[in-house]
Amino acid sequence: MSDSNINCTNCEECTQCKDCNRSYNCNRSSNCNRSYNCNRSSNCNRSYNCDGSYNCDGSSNCNKCENLLYCYKLKFKEFHVFNKPVTTARLNELRTLDAKIYEDYELRITEWIEENRMSEQEKKDQPQFYVMGGYLKVNDYKKAWANLWAILPRERKNMLTSIPEFDAQIFKDITGIDVTEDTARDDKKAKILAKIEELRKEADQL
Numbered sequence: 001m002s003d004s005n006i007n008c009t010n011c012e013e014c015t016q017c018k019d020c021n022r023s024y025n026c027n028r029s030s031n032c033n034r035s036y037n038c039n040r041s042s043n044c045n046r047s048y049n050c051d052g053s054y055n056c057d058g059s060s061n062c063n064k065c066e067n068l069l070y071c072y073k074l075k076f077k078e079f080h081v082f083n084k085p086v087t088t089a090r091l092n093e094l095r096t097l098d099a100k101i102y103e104d105y106e107l108r109i110t111e112w113i114e115e116n117r118m119s120e121q122e123k124k125d126q127p128q129f130y131v132m133g134g135y136l137k138v139n140d141y142k143k144a145w146a147n148l149w150a151i152l153p154r155e156r157k158n159m160l161t162s163i164p165e166f167d168a169q170i171f172k173d174i175t176g177i178d179v180t181e182d183t184a185r186d187d188k189k190a191k192i193l194a195k196i197e198e199l200r201k202e203a204d205q206l
Helices: 088-101 120-125 141-151 154-161 168-175 179-204
Strands: 054-057 066-069 078-081 110-114 134-138
Touching: 066 088, 078 088, 088 154, 141 168, 154 179, 168 179
Parallel strands: 054 066, 066 078
Antiparallel strands: 110 134
């Protein structure tokens, strides 16, 4: 593996990869971070099964494409967001917004698990853990998205879901996340918390 690749696993011909971080099954690629099964690609982040592509972020099953953001099953396309064509200026604007949404948060396709955090089953499955003091865990792509979405603040989620180009079905196809159910769950939680606060105030007056 090239010294410039960090926390990657199962990546063949890694000497032909450069600056890839927390990725899995990404071969002959460059600057592909937190991605899964992206081959012969460059600058593809938080993506899955994007081959022969460039600057495709948060996308899935897009081949031979350039400059995509949250796109699904596209081929030979460029400058699209949620499968809708956009201008270069609009794409750049949304990339800046996307960076703000996930600032201080990351999609963990791979993560290093220290020996003291390993379960007994993990130790059985990774018998060489004692040599390195742990092992590199690979998360399923949609599971990784579920973990990220679970800790992302509601206001950050709203920044994404409120853009005109947002498509809930495409987002679900890519990440497995149903934002409708997610919003309903958050609304229910907010109502419960509000009721608890109301009851607390009533109790204080007794």
